[in-house]
Amino acid sequence: MASDEILRIHLQELRRGTVVVASLVALRHPDYGYALLQRLTEHGFPVDANTLYPLLRRLEEQGLLTSEWNTEESRPRKFYRTSAEGESTLTRLLEDLAAVQTSMTALIQGVER
Amino acid sequence: MTSLTDRYVAATLRTVPAQRREEIAAELRGSIEDMIDGRTAAGEDSTTAEREVLTELGDPAQLAARYEDRRLQLIGPTYYLAWFRLLRLLLSFVPALVGVVVGLVQATDGDNAGGAVGSGIAAAIQTAVQIGFWVTLVFAILERTNTKLDLPAWTVDQLPNDRPDRQITLTDAAASIGWLAIFTAYVPLQHFFSFVPARDGEGNLPILNPELWSFWLPFLMVVLIATLGLEIAKYRAGRWTRPLVVTSAVLDLAFAIPVILLMANDRLLSPELVARFDWLSQPDNLDTVATVTIVVTIVITLWHIAESIIKLRRTA
Numbered sequence A: 001m002a003s004d005e006i007l008r009i010h011l012q013e014l015r016r017g018t019v020v021v022a023s024l025v026a027l028r029h030p031d032y033g034y035a036l037l038q039r040l041t042e043h044g045f046p047v048d049a050n051t052l053y054p055l056l057r058r059l060e061e062q063g064l065l066t067s068e069w070n071t072e073e074s075r076p077r078k079f080y081r082t083s084a085e086g087e088s089t090l091t092r093l094l095e096d097l098a099a100v101q102t103s104m105t106a107l108i109q110g111v112e113r
Numbered sequence B: 001m002t003s004l005t006d007r008y009v010a011a012t013l014r015t016v017p018a019q020r021r022e023e024i025a026a027e028l029r030g031s032i033e034d035m036i037d038g039r040t041a042a043g044e045d046s047t048t049a050e051r052e053v054l055t056e057l058g059d060p061a062q063l064a065a066r067y068e069d070r071r072l073q074l075i076g077p078t079y080y081l082a083w084f085r086l087l088r089l090l091l092s093f094v095p096a097l098v099g100v101v102v103g104l105v106q107a108t109d110g111d112n113a114g115g116a117v118g119s120g121i122a123a124a125i126q127t128a129v130q131i132g133f134w135v136t137l138v139f140a141i142l143e144r145t146n147t148k149l150d151l152p153a154w155t156v157d158q159l160p161n162d163r164p165d166r167q168i169t170l171t172d173a174a175a176s177i178g179w180l181a182i183f184t185a186y187v188p189l190q191h192f193f194s195f196v197p198a199r200d201g202e203g204n205l206p207i208l209n210p211e212l213w214s215f216w217l218p219f220l221m222v223v224l225i226a227t228l229g230l231e232i233a234k235y236r237a238g239r240w241t242r243p244l245v246v247t248s249a250v251l252d253l254a255f256a257i258p259v260i261l262l263m264a265n266d267r268l269l270s271p272e273l274v275a276r277f278d279w280l281s282q283p284d285n286l287d288t289v290a291t292v293t294i295v296v297t298i299v300i301t302l303w304h305i306a307e308s309i310i311k312l313r314r315t316a
Helices: A004-015 A018-026 A033-042 A049-061 A084-112 B004-013 B018-041 B046-057 B060-068 B077-109 B113-145 B170-192 B210-214 B216-237 B242-264 B271-276 B283-315
Strands: A065-070 A077-082
Touching (some): A004 A018, A018 A033, A033 A077, A049 B046, A077 B018, B004 B046, B004 B060, B018 B046
Antiparallel strands (some): A065 A077
């Protein structure tokens, strides 16, 4: 087994793109930054606050998320929602994720045979 | 009193473009307050919670860079190789060229040969520093403005046509030759230009004994120049060969043995220099200097000979 540090780096590389996919899925139901952070962590996508908040802004600038300020609660919060464009991008990303899983399974079986 | 959160938000927004600043500020402040609430709900006191939340968010400058998708690097992978190659190309000849030209102009202008060499070296160093600064600055600006360079793509034809088992790299050879050239030039220069003033504060004291000019100093210079020639031959051969090892050992000994014998007989350093320093003129201290010099010379010489033999064996 490689050292913890090497393992950590590889896991980080493997997880890097999944935060975007997970956020686009989760924000089919509108939510604000901190609540999204907690939902992602609960569902096994731990992400740093200082990564997620800037990421949400970038996805909004790219048109994949829309946002709306909600001023009804105790403090004003910016709610994000996956846009139509975000939805079609997400479809492509999920297809690719599935394709990676399929290819990996086939490769594992091919090697084991 | 401004809270830590206020200060954190202000520090983060300092570099964010003005038109987005207020919205990011409101959102970031809200997120921080949410995170603090999350912690106080779990039983932490609010001061500790605030500190920990801000610590978790990290350096505000880094967070700001993430908001703007700005990379925190002077020169990134896109430009690094172009920067490195251009810098290496320019540094390989421009400072030396400028140094030689300045030195020649000074030498023909006045009668101070030592001063001309000095200003040549100073000009070369200044040129090198200027090249390093300006080239890096231009590439750092390119990095920040994301300018396309449109350099020709790499092709297999660019592969260096060199033997893969080369032992003597160009860098090593150039470094050795450079040092030998400086060292050889310093033997006559130290006579006029030792930076050691005489006791009355005027003129220079030679470091090496001027009597040795009748034979030993010219002899040592010839040996150094021959060693320089050997370095060139070694680079052309690309590796150590038996004749090179033998010649190198002979030259090493031809340099080391006279230095050791002269030092042992107190003839290497100029008597004026020894008399100039009270500490050095004590016979015991002079002996210590001689012993250290001799031991260092022996160690370096033996190490150099051993290294050449080991490398020869490795290729055999």
